Amino acid sequence: MINLKPPCQTLALLRRARNFHLIRFYYNDSKYAKPPSVKPIHVKSEKFSDRIAIIDKNGAYKYGTLLYNTHRLVDKILGTLNFEYNEFRHQTICTIGPNDSFFVISQWACHILESMHVPLYSQHPVSELRYFIENSKAKVVITTPEFTDKIESIAQELKIAVVEVDMSDNLPGNYEYMKNNLREVLRNHTKRNRLHYQLALANKFQKRDCLMLYTSGTTGRPKGVVHTFGTLDTCIKDMGYVWKWNRDDVILHSLPLHHYHGIVNCLMTPLNFGACCVMMPRFNPAETWAYFLGKKKLNESIKRINIFMGVPTMYVKLIEYYENVVGKGRRGRRLAEKIKRICQNEIRLMCSGSASLPSSVFEKWEEITGHRLLERYGMTESGMALTNPYNPISSRTPKFVGEPFPSVDVAVVQHKDGESDEFLLEVCKGRYRIKPKTEPVEGELYVYGNNVFKRYWENEEATAEAFTKEGWFKTGDIVSYENRKFKMVGRSSVDIIKCQSFKIGALDIEGKLLNHENIREVAVLGVPDNVQGEKVACLIALKSQDKKLTLEELKDWCRDKMPHYHTPTELLIVDSIPRNAMGKVNKKELIKMFL
Numbered sequence: 378m379i380n381l382k383p384p385c386q387t388l389a390l391l392r393r394a395r396n397f398h399l400i401r402f403y404y405n406d407s408k409y410a411k412p413p414s415v416k417p418i419h420v421k422s423e424k425f426s427d428r429i430a431i432i433d434k435n436g437a438y439k440y441g442t443l444l445y446n447t448h449r450l451v452d453k454i455l456g457t458l459n460f461e462y463n464e465f466r467h468q469t470i471c472t473i474g475p476n477d478s479f480f481v482i483s484q485w486a487c488h489i490l491e492s493m494h495v496p497l498y499s500q501h502p503v504s505e506l507r508y509f510i511e512n513s514k515a516k517v518v519i520t521t522p523e524f525t526d527k528i529e530s531i532a533q534e535l536k537i538a539v540v541e542v543d544m545s546d547n548l549p550g551n552y553e554y555m556k557n558n559l560r561e562v563l564r565n566h567t568k569r570n571r572l573h574y575q576l577a578l579a580n581k582f583q584k585r586d587c588l589m590l591y592t593s594g595t596t597g598r599p600k601g602v603v604h605t606f607g608t609l610d611t612c613i614k615d616m617g618y619v620w621k622w623n624r625d626d627v628i629l630h631s632l633p634l635h636h637y638h639g640i641v642n643c644l645m646t647p648l649n650f651g652a653c654c655v656m657m658p659r660f661n662p663a664e665t666w667a668y669f670l671g672k673k674k675l676n677e678s679i680k681r682i683n684i685f686m687g688v689p690t691m692y693v694k695l696i697e698y699y700e701n702v703v704g705k706g707r708r709g710r711r712l713a714e715k716i717k718r719i720c721q722n723e724i725r726l727m728c729s730g731s732a733s734l735p736s737s738v739f740e741k742w743e744e745i746t747g748h749r750l751l752e753r754y755g756m757t758e759s760g761m762a763l764t765n766p767y768n769p770i771s772s773r774t775p776k777f778v779g780e781p782f783p784s785v786d787v788a789v790v791q792h793k794d795g796e797s798d799e800f801l802l803e804v805c806k807g808r809y810r811i812k813p814k815t816e817p818v819e820g821e822l823y824v825y826g827n828n829v830f831k832r833y834w835e836n837e838e839a840t841a842e843a844f845t846k847e848g849w850f851k852t853g854d855i856v857s858y859e860n861r862k863f864k865m866v867g868r869s870s871v872d873i874i875k876c877q878s879f880k881i882g883a884l885d886i887e888g889k890l891l892n893h894e895n896i897r898e899v900a901v902l903g904v905p906d907n908v909q910g911e912k913v914a915c916l917i918a919l920k921s922q923d924k925k926l927t928l929e930e931l932k933d934w935c936r937d938k939m940p941h942y943h944t945p946t947e948l949l950i951v952d953s954i955p956r957n958a959m960g961k962v963n964k965k966e967l968i969k970m971f972l
Contacts, residue, residue, distance in 0.1 A: 415582045415610045418648050419444060419485040425651035428624065429679055433477035433656040436549040437676045440651070443478060446547045447485040454486065454517065454540050465490035469589065471515040473497040473506070473524050477656050479544055480634050481648070483519045492516070493586040493603070498635040499524055501940050507531045509591055513601060513834065582606040589834055590637060592757045592880065599885065601834030602757045611827040612760040613646045615782040620726060620751075620767050624651035627675070628684040629668050631660040631691070632878060637757050638731050639878075643686050653679055660691055662698035669746075670719050686728040688878035692738050692750070693908050699745055713745070720746035726767070728753060732875040732910040733865055736775040754778040754865065757880075758843065759850055760828040762787060763863050777862045780804070786825040788849060789818050789858055798845075802858055809861070817859035819866065823849040871964040874903035875910045879942045883964075886913070886943050893934060895920050898954045900962050904947060904971045914947035914971050918954055926950065947971055 422430070426441030438446075455462060470492045472483040480496070487494040495513045497506055510518060510531055517538045520528050525541055532539045587606040591599040616622065628647050632639030647654050655675060657664060667673045671681040687695075703712050727742075729750045743749050749770050754763040765779035766772055773779075781787045781804050789802040801818045803810045811818060829850045833839045844850055853873070855866040874881040883901040890899045898918035903911035919926060928948040935944040949970060954962060 415606050417485075417488050417582055417587075417606060418645060419447060419488055421649065421651075422485075425624070428651055429653050429676060430648060431478045431481060431654055431656060432675055432679070434658060435477060435544060435547075437679075438478050438549050440648075442549055443481055443485070446478075447482045447489065449547070450482055450486045450519070450540075450542060451489050453542075454490065454519070457540050458517065458538050462490065465492045465516065467586070468492045468516040469495050469513045470517050470519060471495045471497055471510050471513060472519045473499055473528060474519075474521040474542070475499070475523070475544075476630070476634055476658050477544070478547070479521055479542060480644070482547065483542065486519070488587065491585070493589055495589045495601070496635045496640065498633060498940070499527075502937055503527060503531065504938065505940060507534070508598065510537070511535055512598075513589060583610075584831075588640070590635065590640070590757050599882070600836055600839055602830050603832050603834055604760070604830050608760060608828055608830060609641060609645065611784050612641060612782075613649050615784050615828065616642065616646050616761060617650055619764055619782060620728075622646060622650045622652060626650070626652040626684055626725075627655060627679055627682045628652065628686065629655050629657070629665065629682040631657040631665060631687070636731070636878065637755065637760065638686070638688070642728075642730075642755075642761070647684075655682055660687075660694075662691075662694045665691075665695060666698060666702075669724065670716065671723065681723055683724050684726045685724065686730070688731045688910075689729055689734045689738060690732075690877040690909055692729060692734070692742055696738065696741055696745065717745065717747050720748060724748070726751065730755065731878045731880075734775070735907060737907075739775040749773040752776075752778050754854075754863070756852060756854075758830045759824045759852060760830070761785075762822075762824050762828070762852075774862065777864045779862060781807075782828070783807070784826050785828055787863075788823040788825070789820040789856060790823050791820040811858075817857045817864075819855065819857045822852045822854050822856045822863075824852060825849050871903065871968075874901075874913055876903070876913060876942055877909050881913065881943055886915075886939065886945075889935075889939055890915065890917075892938075893931075895924050895926060900954050900964060900967055901945070902964055902968050902971065904968055912947060913943065913945045914949070914968075915945040916949050916951055916954055916967055916970070918951055 422440040422444050426439065426444070428440055429437050430440045430443055431438040454460075454465075468490075470487045470490070472480070472487070472494065473496075474480065474483065484494045484496070495509070495515060497509055501509075506527070515537060517540055518528055518532060519540050519542060521542055521544060525539065528539055583606065585606050586603055587609055588604045589601045590604070592602050626647060628643060630639070630643045632643055634640055634644070644654055655668065664673070665685075668682050669685070675681065699716075703709050703716070724746075727746070727748045727750055730753050734750060734752055739750055739752075751765050751767070751773055752775075753761060753765065755761040761782055762785050763778045763781055765774075765777065786803070786805045788800050788804070791799045791801055793799060799812070801812050801820050823845070825848055833843070854868060857864045857866050872883045874883055881903075883903070886901045887899050890896055890901070896917055897920045900916040902914045902916065904914045906912040915931075917926065926948075928945070931948055932944055955967070
């Protein structure tokens with residue numbers, strides 16, 4: 378092991394160092410490197426108690442109100458199950474509910490109980506929900522009345538408890554009353570809260586499991602991606618620093634709450650900095666434009682939103698709505714000028730992510746709103762890794778996703794048959810090293826840092842395969858590097874389909890389709906689409922040519938067996954699926970059959 382002491386010699390060594398692994402060792406592993414302080418968001422929320430945190434269909438919730446409702450939920454969970462507080466430590470808790478303040482109080486309740494939060498998507502079919510609940514070994518499921526029937530049968534079968542939260546009992550109400558009662562709640566649970574604050578002060582949350590999100594099943598069933606408080610805190614602080622988050626920001630939230638983008642970028646990050654989150658039940662182009670233009674009344678103290686983050690499909694639908702509403706002629710030009718002026722003056726940041734943004738959409742959005750969309754790159758496993766700059770706006774280029782976040786190291790790697798991987802480019806703590814000395818450099822993107830997830834849930838083999846021996850996470854995405862910017866080229870595997878805001882595993886869909894009584898072979902493909910990014914298409918060979926299979930019949934069959942966004946939207950029937958001598962399918966060639 379390399380000895381990096383004393384500090385004065387270490388600094389001199391670092392100035393001369395050309396080995397980036399040596400630099401990384403010092404910053405991340407040295408005993409002289411003090412680990413960053415990590416506090417859960419519910420712990421930080423006390424200093425923002427009088428500020429508005431969430432505005433949803435039920436009203437405006439202050440941070441203190443959310444914390445009060447959270448403690449009430451914790452008491453209900455303990456009372457319903459007749460458990461002691463420490464029986465939940467290091468356990469998992471699933472939640473399923475609407476896109477509103479329920480998500481926040483249920484997540485905070487999980488963390489107060491020192492359990493890992495596993496959010497589920499309400500639109501998933503029962504079979505998918507059962508798999509997630511069983512695989513996660515959840516101790517309890519927290520839900521709301523409208524989803525109780527969907528969960529009850531699963532809970533009875535798996536013999537786990539269900540705690541129902543009636544949001545009508547958790548309305549904003551009279552804050553002064555809640556503020557006084559919050560003090561009483563805290564007094565009644567002095568032992569619990571003293572322990573939590575001591576843990577925060579001692580930085581014991583750094584390595585504790587915080588959140589588990591299920592990624593698409595590309596080599597079997599979906600895998601649980603485990604993030605600690607430390608990995609999420611790293612990403613949140615990076616986004617806060619680069620994108621200039623502050624307590625006066627108001628973000629419009631319309632993304633699903635079972636993906637990293639909607640949970641961490643658009644909810645946990647603003648709450649971490651004392652900002653406000655306006656939550657829509659679901660994305661709606663007309664309502665979104667109303668929020669942009671200040672036509673939606675929010676609150677007496679909060680007049681309008683100033684941040685929006687979405688996926689490319691959302692921007693396509695917003696453009697379509699705009700073009701239908703804003704007519705031509707003199708009146709149309711005046712209205713267009715007014716919309717552009719308001720967007721430029723009142724909204725400071727608009728981001729796009731989770732899928733590649735078409736250049737035509739980037740350019741049209743700038744024409745309409747004056748905003749050059751900030752594109753960034755991240756994954757469920759890596760968190761946020763690359764970002765375009767906040768300033769200057771002019772440096773944001775279509776198709777490019779910028780540079781690494783401050784806490785992130787990246788590398789571009791070329792794979793050679795029978796040889797070790799060749800590192801063509803390394804970026805470590807802002808320092809660049811290019812091996813070929815020529816640009817552009819193209820290869821698979823590797824990511825390293827405290828932002829990267831720690832493991833796949835109870836899957837050591839998959840975890841080992843995802844990392845190199847040195848600790849680099851292999852993203853599976855191909856990038857090109859040129860002029861200090863990274864550009865996304867595509868997936869190294871064609872078995873990931875990016876449709877709207879979802880990442881879909883083709884192999885998982887294939888496995889389910891093969892259960893159809895008349896399907897002999899199937900290949901599920903991601904076919905390029907201007908609106909959705911990619912659409913799910915399937916090539917099918919039937920068992921019996923006498924029995925026909927139409928696209929509508931296939932959709933009906935899929936309805937209760939997989940999520941709606943997994944259902945194929947294009948179908949091609951063939952006698953047999955082409956394979957090579959090794960029995961493998963070349964999906965890149967098959968995609969051409971749909972173009």
